[in-house]
Amino acid sequence: MPRRLSEIHPLIYRSRIGQKRLFRRILDLAGGTRFASGRSESQLAFTCKKHQSLLRRRLGNSDPQLQENKVRNLQIACPPIDGLLIKPGETFSFWDRVGEATAAKGYCEGMQLSRGEVVRGVGGGLCQLANLLYWMALHTPLSVAERHHHSFDPFPDESRVLPFGSGAGVFYNYIDLRFFNPTEFTFQIKLWLTADHLKGSILSDRETPHSYHVFERGHRFLQQDGKIFRENEIWREIIDRRTGSRVGEEMLVRNFSEVKYELNEQQAADIAEARA
Numbered sequence: 001m002p003r004r005l006s007e008i009h010p011l012i013y014r015s016r017i018g019q020k021r022l023f024r025r026i027l028d029l030a031g032g033t034r035f036a037s038g039r040s041e042s043q044l045a046f047t048c049k050k051h052q053s054l055l056r057r058r059l060g061n062s063d064p065q066l067q068e069n070k071v072r073n074l075q076i077a078c079p080p081i082d083g084l085l086i087k088p089g090e091t092f093s094f095w096d097r098v099g100e101a102t103a104a105k106g107y108c109e110g111m112q113l114s115r116g117e118v119v120r121g122v123g124g125g126l127c128q129l130a131n132l133l134y135w136m137a138l139h140t141p142l143s144v145a146e147r148h149h150h151s152f153d154p155f156p157d158e159s160r161v162l163p164f165g166s167g168a169g170v171f172y173n174y175i176d177l178r179f180f181n182p183t184e185f186t187f188q189i190k191l192w193l194t195a196d197h198l199k200g201s202i203l204s205d206r207e208t209p210h211s212y213h214v215f216e217r218g219h220r221f222l223q224q225d226g227k228i229f230r231e232n233e234i235w236r237e238i239i240d241r242r243t244g245s246r247v248g249e250e251m252l253v254r255n256f257s258e259v260k261y262e263l264n265e266q267q268a269a270d271i272a273e274a275r276a
Contacts, residue, residue: 039084043203044186044204045203046204046207046208048136048201048202048204049135050201051136051200052197052198053132053197056068057158066111067125069109069124070124070125071125073110074125074129074193074198076105078192080098081094081189082191083189084188086179086181086186086189087181088184088186089181091181092142092178093177093178094170094177095170095172095176099172100172101172107123108122108124109121109122110123110124113154114171127170129191130169131162132191134177135162139202139212140208140212142179142180142181142182142183143179143180146176147178148169148176149255150167151258152259152260153259153261154261156261163234164216164219165253165255185204185206187204187205188203189201189202208241210238210241212236214235214236214252215236216233216235218231220232220274221270222271228258229256230258230259231255231256232255233255234253235249236251236252237249238250
């Protein structure tokens with residue numbers, strides 16, 4: 001397949017990014033979306049979901065300094081979101097809260113996933129924050145209005161605890177993560193860092209009627225046209241808080257991504273067996 005001009009020449013690529021960012025700003029102004037902006041230092045009373053993720057993981061042969069830079073980037077990005085209230089009818093937008101990650105704001109060069117490759121870029125590593133927020137939101141009545149997933153799987157599952165494909169990619173400002181509040185409840189996001197973890201919680205002003213269990217189905221590696229791919233489905237079980245009974249379930253997303261690393265012996269054997 002022939003490549004687009006924006007994939008060939010860096011200047012054209014940057015111009016295309018600028019165009020997309022302008023279009024997103026125009027759409028937001030014209031669309032009348034009510035973005036969540038109110039914050040409270042006091043925590044709401046009811047916890048919907050808590051989660052944490054390791055700040056430092058071994059990611060292939062990547063430079064360990066990029067992990068330290070990522071921590072610094074997260075320290076800058078978390079405060080504008082911490083304490084945010086998402087009131088009925090409001091939308092949370094990752095980039096509306098964080099803004100563009102620039103060196104002038106103190107952001108460092110970190111690891112980014114771009115156009116099928118792992119690259120270095122200012123503000124790299126913020127996807128870890130988006131991953132945390134997305135995973136927590138799936139355990140609430142908030143409706144995911146926008147979420148993007150990378151088209152490739154760059155690293156093997158070193159210390160992964162969540163299902164494959166349960167994260168969210170972000171790139172200022174047109175690849176965003178957004179949640180809409182369709183309920184009569186007010187929700188609040190809390191974020192903080194410890195020495196080893198990025199931690200967060202989503203709270204509500206009243207107890208919500210349902211809890212949620214998120215899981216995967218149909219996970220497998222497969223080979224097509226000489227390339228290795230990974231696929232699965234992310235599902236959510238809905239549980240009545242009062243009775244503990246199962247109300248229903250729904251498929252949230254189907255993932256299909258090219259694998260960019262060498263499989264281990266068991267994974268390779270599973271593919272061979274499936275093709276036999």
